[in-house]
Amino acid sequence: MNDKPIDIKCPDCGELSKFEEPFKFLSSRKIHPDETRPVHRWGSWRVLERFPSKISWKPPSGSSQFLRSGGDSGYAGYPLLTNGLVLCSHCHSNRKHKLNWPIDAYWQWEIRGKLLWAWDKEHAEAILNYIKQTSRPTRRSYCLRYIPSHFLSAKVRELVVQRIERSFNC
Ligand SMILES: [Zn+2]
Incomplete structure (x- = not known):
């Protein structure tokens, strides 16, 4: 899965900042033996916490273990591009952010x-x-x-x- 950040308008200062997906969804084969960040088992996925000090993994309610594209509309599965982390090099904001796309888009x-x-x-x-x-x-x-x-x-x-x-x- 692509974990490239996307460009958003910083919710605190309005400048260009990055929105990071907090988890990486991998198959067990792709977990490096030296990985020190927390890894959780979720269905056939291994969920790697990319920013363990900021956001820890909480499996979504319901038994469906699949990924879906953004939006918190009450459907099953885990929504990508929804809850993440904003990192701003202008105001040094570094906190949880719920993405509101495309309103948040910088471009x-x-x-x-x-x-x-x-x-x-x-x-x-x-x-x-x-x-x-x-x-x-x-x-x-x-x-x-x-x-x-x-x-x-x-x-x-x-x-x-x-x-x-x-x-x-x-
Ligand atoms: Zn900022």
């Missing part, structure tokens, strides 16, 4: 009333490069496939490119 642009967002700078650059192209290749990668088509029309292209470029410069 976000309101284009004619609709919100376009990116997970991090690299993703924002990928979106920008894609949108700039006049003849676009098939969107193979997952991170481009999600882009709603209203951001891709020729009519808004200039505007989208301008907005994304502006946020790189400030």
Whole structure:
């Protein structure tokens, strides 16, 4: 599982900060014998606490042992990108944070009333490069496939490119 942090607006100071998923879900084979952080067994998963001093593992209620994408909507399983840790290099905030996506996204642009967002700078650059192209290749990668088509029309292209470029410069 990917444990790359995502870029959010710090809930304390509003600057660029990182949201970290607090657990790593692995198979038992992937646990290094020298691992010193706490590891818990959850169904067929081994759950590694990435920040044991901040957030410890508590299995979700219910017997379903699977991962699902974010949102605390009362469904079974463990929701990724929901409860995590914010790490801010500006105000040194380092605490639990419940993600509210895409409201929390650092890289976000309101284009004619609709919100376009990116997970991090690299993703924002990928979106920008894609949108700039006049003849676009098939969107193979997952991170481009999600882009709603209203951001891709020729009519808004200039505007989208301008907005994304502006946020790189400030
Ligand atoms: Zn901050």
